[in-house]
Amino acid sequence: MVGLINWLSQITAVTKFSLRTVPERLGSSASAVFGIAGVVAVFVGVLSIAQGIRQTMVTSAAPEGAIVLRSGADSEMMSGLGREATRIISEAPGVARDAEGPLSSAELFVILNLPKRSTGTDANVPLRGVERAAPRVRADFRLVEGRMFEWGRNEVIAGSAAAREFAGLDVGASLEVGREQWQVVGIFATNGDLSESEIWTDAKVLQPAYRRGDSFQSARVRLNSAGSFQEFKDALTSDPRLDVKVARQDEFFAEQSIVVVTLITVLGTIIAVIMGLGALIGALNTMYTAVSERTREIATLRALGFRSGPVVASVLTEALILALAGGLVGGGLAYVAFDGFQAATMNWQSFSQVGFAFAVTPQLLVQGAVYSALIGLVGGLFPAIRAARLPVATALREL
Amino acid sequence: MSESNNVLVRVHDVDKVFRRGSEEVHVLGGAHLEMPDGEFLALMGPSGSGKSTLLNLIGGLDRPSEGTVEVGGLRIDRLSDRKLAGWRARHIGLVFQFYNLLPVLTAERNVELPLLLTHLSRAERRKHVAAALGVVGLKDRSQHYPRQLSGGEQQRVGIARAIVTDPTILLCDEPTGDLDRTSSDEILNLLSALNEEQGKTIMMVTHDPHAAARASRTLYLDKGKLATEPEE
Numbered sequence: 119m120v121g122l123i124n125w126l127s128q129i130t131a132v133t134k135f136s137l138r139t140v141p142e143r144l145g146s147s148a149s150a151v152f153g154i155a156g157v158v159a160v161f162v163g164v165l166s167i168a169q170g171i172r173q174t175m176v177t178s179a180a181p182e183g184a185i186v187l188r189s190g191a192d193s194e195m196m197s198g199l200g201r202e203a204t205r206i207i208s209e210a211p212g213v214a215r216d217a218e219g220p221l222s223s224a225e226l227f228v229i230l231n232l233p234k235r236s237t238g239t240d241a242n243v244p245l246r247g248v249e250r251a252a253p254r255v256r257a258d259f260r261l262v263e264g265r266m267f268e269w270g271r272n273e274v275i276a277g278s279a280a281a282r283e284f285a286g287l288d289v290g291a292s293l294e295v296g297r298e299q300w301q302v303v304g305i306f307a308t309n310g311d312l313s314e315s316e317i318w319t320d321a322k323v324l325q326p327a328y329r330r331g332d333s334f335q336s337a338r339v340r341l342n343s344a345g346s347f348q349e350f351k352d353a354l355t356s357d358p359r360l361d362v363k364v365a366r367q368d369e370f371f372a373e374q375s376i377v378v379v380t381l382i383t384v385l386g387t388i389i390a391v392i393m394g395l396g397a398l399i400g401a402l403n404t405m406y407t408a409v410s411e412r413t414r415e416i417a418t419l420r421a422l423g424f425r426s427g428p429v430v431a432s433v434l435t436e437a438l439i440l441a442l443a444g445g446l447v448g449g450g451l452a453y454v455a456f457d458g459f460q461a462a463t464m465n466w467q468s469f470s471q472v473g474f475a476f477a478v479t480p481q482l483l484v485q486g487a488v489y490s491a492l493i494g495l496v497g498g499l500f501p502a503i504r505a506a507r508l509p510v511a512t513a514l515r516e517l
Numbered sequence: 518m519s520e521s522n523n524v525l526v527r528v529h530d531v532d533k534v535f536r537r538g539s540e541e542v543h544v545l546g547g548a549h550l551e552m553p554d555g556e557f558l559a560l561m562g563p564s565g566s567g568k569s570t571l572l573n574l575i576g577g578l579d580r581p582s583e584g585t586v587e588v589g590g591l592r593i594d595r596l597s598d599r600k601l602a603g604w605r606a607r608h609i610g611l612v613f614q615f616y617n618l619l620p621v622l623t624a625e626r627n628v629e630l631p632l633l634l635t636h637l638s639r640a641e642r643r644k645h646v647a648a649a650l651g652v653v654g655l656k657d658r659s660q661h662y663p664r665q666l667s668g669g670e671q672q673r674v675g676i677a678r679a680i681v682t683d684p685t686i687l688l689c690d691e692p693t694g695d696l697d698r699t700s701s702d703e704i705l706n707l708l709s710a711l712n713e714e715q716g717k718t719i720m721m722v723t724h725d726p727h728a729a730a731r732a733s734r735t736l737y738l739d740k741g742k743l744a745t746e747p748e749e
Contacts, residue, residue, distance in 0.1 A: 514613070
């Protein structure tokens with residue numbers, strides 16, 4: 119025990135000396151700090167895109183929401199449900215009800231081409247035909263501007279992310295849907311979830327415009343509770359009149375987001391690893407310089423009886439402190455520059471755009487700090503070993 | 518550390534081999550040395566004769582390629598690196614030609630360094646440091662940094678650091694090599710006093726006959742042989 123305390127106090131003492139010499143090596147220390155800061159900023163920045171998309175598509179989905187598609191369909195695009203099927207779904211056990219009836223909305227999903235505000239290029243925007251229960255099926259639906267569309271008329275309301283990202287969705291503007299002009303009468307929000315990237319209208323008006331007869335593509339329901347899901351699912355999948363697939367809304371969107379989130383995460387990680395190698399070389403260089411400039415000091419300490427362990431620990435600690443400083447600066451930069459930054463990207467499952475905000479989460483900042491620490495430790499390890507193996511007598515003679 | 522016959526250091530048949538490319542250079546070639554407790558020994562010889570190498574072997578800073586080194590009855594050539602470091606901290610006081618003080622620490626903190634390897638409390642360490650700085654006459658400069666001290670003063674701090682743990686032996690490698698005559702005399706007076714008044718055993722490597730004259734015995738090392746007279 120006494121030995122351990124002694125060893126720790128040696129580490130503390132040697133680390134203190136080495137940190138006090140950092141100002142004499144400000145240039146190389148600062149370049150290591152900023153190199154690592156750059157890597158962490160990019161790492162956190164890119165991953166905040168994936169995090170933002172995930173939050174939009176998954177995190178904000180209500181746990182008591184469920185979606186019903188035709189069996190075998192992976193997305194709404196590929197699904198189809200007849201009127202009778204949607205009626206059976208709305209009456210299934212587990213579906214929540216209010217004074218106006220069951221919280222179930224049979225919906226139609228088509229794609230419009232609208233120019234992006236940022237680039238002016240056309241992009242796919244989902245236009246959703248909904249039933250009257252749709253706003254109540256989504257727990258957090260609220261109009262933020264204008265009014266609700268009138269049922270039975272060529273009117274639409276636009277989600278706030280869609281209105282922000284695409285031109286022509288301001289209240290009062292008109293859209294060409296099919297061969298007719300449709301009026302934008304309101305803007306709605308749904309607490310940042312995927313619906314905000316959509317345009318809504320009455321399903322009954324949308325069906326003839328796209329010659330869909332009386333068919334839908336999905337049914338959205340709100341269940342009594344998240345626990346009612348199994349009962350609801352069992353009732354539908356065992357009903358011989360139906361051939362459907364039932365999913366929890368959050369799980370469905372998690373699956374929908376996998377491709378894009380994985381793509382961005384993998385790309386972001388590759389970029390961060392490549393940049394990290396550069397920063398690693400910078401850190402190695404800094405710490406080799408530090409060790410070589412401190413050769414006299416290290417040799418003197420060793421000659422006085424300090425063991426190599428504390429010397430190794432002091433070099434590693436210095437590298438770690440510099441790297442973590444870089445990590446903090448980088449994380450801070452990423453937070454200031456990216457958090458909340460709004461953008462839109464393609465959702466490959468629905469072939470339409472998803473509006474989202476970059477999310478620099480505490481978890482990402484921790485990941486950034488861990489990554490910077492890793493760069494620091496690896497960058498400090500070889501110089502530390504060199505310092506530990508320094509032959510004391512030779513080192514003293516050379517000075 | 519007690520030793521029969523009063524011999525503190527016993528170097529037997531040591532050689533140190535250095536490699537220079539493919540060539541092997543034998544520096545000490547089987548040197549013998551015995552040093553009684555309480556002696557002030559000066560070691561002279563031309564550059565490259567191996568004086569510092571011998572000093573380093575006795576101080577446990579290096580290991581012999583052949584032969585044995587015994588200090589206070591302990592075969593230090595057999596100790597592991599870890600044990601050797603601990604042994605140095607307890608038994609060896611080192612004085613360097615270029616002082617080797619840590620520039621970021623005050624005189625007081627520099628002197629305290631070897632005490633960080635002991636179990637002394639902070640208060641006890643401060644007491645020892647004050648006493649050591651008192652011995653070298655630098656009590657009033659304890660808060661100065663090395664760059665604020667003259668060469669002679671820095672070397673006195675170096676000596677205070679070497680004696681603060683009350684080591685068995687003081688090993689001084691050209692302690693006056695970087696100093697003017699006055700400062701050099703001050704350092705030599707200090708070393709003599711430590712030897713005569715406190716009974717410290719001192720081994721001093723030097724080029725300077727004036728410095729060597731202060732020692733109780735002078736040995737000359739040349740081509741691996743130790744002699745009482747310089748070779749003509």
